[in-house]
Amino acid sequence: MLFKKAQAGTLESSDCMVVVSPAETCILEYSGQNETIFKRRTERIVREIAERYAPGASVQIQDRGALEVTLRARIETAFERASKEDLKEDPAGEPK
Amino acid sequence: MKAAGKGHPCRSMLYMPGNNPGMMQHVPAFGADSVLLDLEDAVAEREKDAARRLVAHFVREIDFGGVVVTVRVNGADTPHFERDLEEIIPSAPAAVRIPKCHSPEDVKRADAAIGRIEREQGMPPGGVRIHAMLETAHGIEHAFEIARAAERVEALTLGGQDLTADMGVQKTRDGAELFYARGRIVMAAKAAGLMVFDTVWTDIDDAEGLKSEAELAARLGFTGKAAIHPAQIDAIHEAWRPDARELRRAFRIVEAAERAEREGKGVISVDGRMVDGPIVVRAFTLIRLGHLYGINEEADL
Numbered sequence: 432m433l434f435k436k437a438q439a440g441t442l443e444s445s446d447c448m449v450v451v452s453p454a455e456t457c458i459l460e461y462s463g464q465n466e467t468i469f470k471r472r473t474e475r476i477v478r479e480i481a482e483r484y485a486p487g488a489s490v491q492i493q494d495r496g497a498l499e500v501t502l503r504a505r506i507e508t509a510f511e512r513a514s515k516e517d518l519k520e521d522p523a524g525e526p527k
Numbered sequence: 528m529k530a531a532g533k534g535h536p537c538r539s540m541l542y543m544p545g546n547n548p549g550m551m552q553h554v555p556a557f558g559a560d561s562v563l564l565d566l567e568d569a570v571a572e573r574e575k576d577a578a579r580r581l582v583a584h585f586v587r588e589i590d591f592g593g594v595v596v597t598v599r600v601n602g603a604d605t606p607h608f609e610r611d612l613e614e615i616i617p618s619a620p621a622a623v624r625i626p627k628c629h630s631p632e633d634v635k636r637a638d639a640a641i642g643r644i645e646r647e648q649g650m651p652p653g654g655v656r657i658h659a660m661l662e663t664a665h666g667i668e669h670a671f672e673i674a675r676a677a678e679r680v681e682a683l684t685l686g687g688q689d690l691t692a693d694m695g696v697q698k699t700r701d702g703a704e705l706f707y708a709r710g711r712i713v714m715a716a717k718a719a720g721l722m723v724f725d726t727v728w729t730d731i732d733d734a735e736g737l738k739s740e741a742e743l744a745a746r747l748g749f750t751g752k753a754a755i756h757p758a759q760i761d762a763i764h765e766a767w768r769p770d771a772r773e774l775r776r777a778f779r780i781v782e783a784a785e786r787a788e789r790e791g792k793g794v795i796s797v798d799g800r801m802v803d804g805p806i807v808v809r810a811f812t813l814i815r816l817g818h819l820y821g822i823n824e825e826a827d828l
């Protein structure tokens with residue numbers, strides 16, 4: 432279950448910025464230089480990870496050429512931060 | 528992934544910030560013998576969770592080629608220590624570097640936690656080794672007990688920045704203040720049969736300083752040195768290049784030892800001098816080291 436909006440990652444080269452927030456269904460907004468090439472792959476990864484945390488989630492990803500391992504790590508971190516109830520324990524969970 | 532240990536020399540150990548995927552994905556291109564993915568000082572407090580997850584994925588899924596992969600976790604005195612181990616150990620790095628090992632108990636505690644995780648994950652026991660980082664005066668004075676605190680301890684490493692701060696002195700260019708600590712940690716590691724790594728040279732622009740410090744470390748008996756920038760790797764490797772004359776003699780010693788074994792002789796003589804066991808072992812070590820510089824036989828010298 433998601434409690435709040437949270438983000439993970441950076442906009443540096445080879446990384447990606449992921450913002451996750453509670454929603455009724457799984458919604459993905461994916462942007463990046465290679466968005467047409469990687470859109471379906473990214474959708475598959477997001478759905479797979481969302482199943483584990485919260486099937487209802489809005490996920491925005493700005494991809495700066497991240498490898499698949501990086502993408503997975505950032506999406507998981509954003510979901511974990513969004514799943515935490517206690518804001519104080521995780522200051523990075525709140526987007527600036 | 529290559530395991531560290533006696534069979535694989537680790538002259539250089541390159542620090543890499545654990546939350547920087549762009550740098551980590553280029554690890555095989557830098558030419559270091561081993562890499563140290565850092566979850567401690569190189570990662571901001573608010574990004575510890577992100578770095579931990581990223582490093583776990585990288586270690587599990589990326590092929591680092593021949594590079595030995597180790598991870599520096601946060602210290603046992605932080606809230607991150609247990610979580611770091613829970614996430615990193617299942618990804619099976621060659622070793623984890625435990626910072627601020629103050630006493631044997633610090634190592635025993637890490638050993639117990641790693642052992643439990645290995646059992647829970649069905650991993651081979653003792654597979655993930657410990658590199659114990661000594662960076663306090665108390666840690667240095669207990670170097671041998673720390674080295675012997677657990678079977679999985681594979682290396683001692685010197686943390687010069689924190690140690691000089693703990694001693695209340697400045698780290699200087701010639702490093703006189705670290706002379707005792709270096710000698711002590713090397714001797715403890717040798718007595719326990721472990722590898723031993725020297726501290727980092729922090730001034731990236733001072734190539735001469737790095738060269739002399741790396742040469743000193745090699746002379747004192749360190750097996751390798753940490754690097755904080757890929758540009759430092761070549762100078763570190765150069766410092767461990769075996770001396771040509773010594774290497775020539777090593778080839779002759781190994782040849783004589785092999786001949787003696789074939790002929791069932793117990794005594795080996797090279798250049799008219801008796802050679803005993805430890806010298807033969809050192810000759811083999813030198814020859815292995817020579818391979819890293821493309822020297823595979825006496826004719827290559």
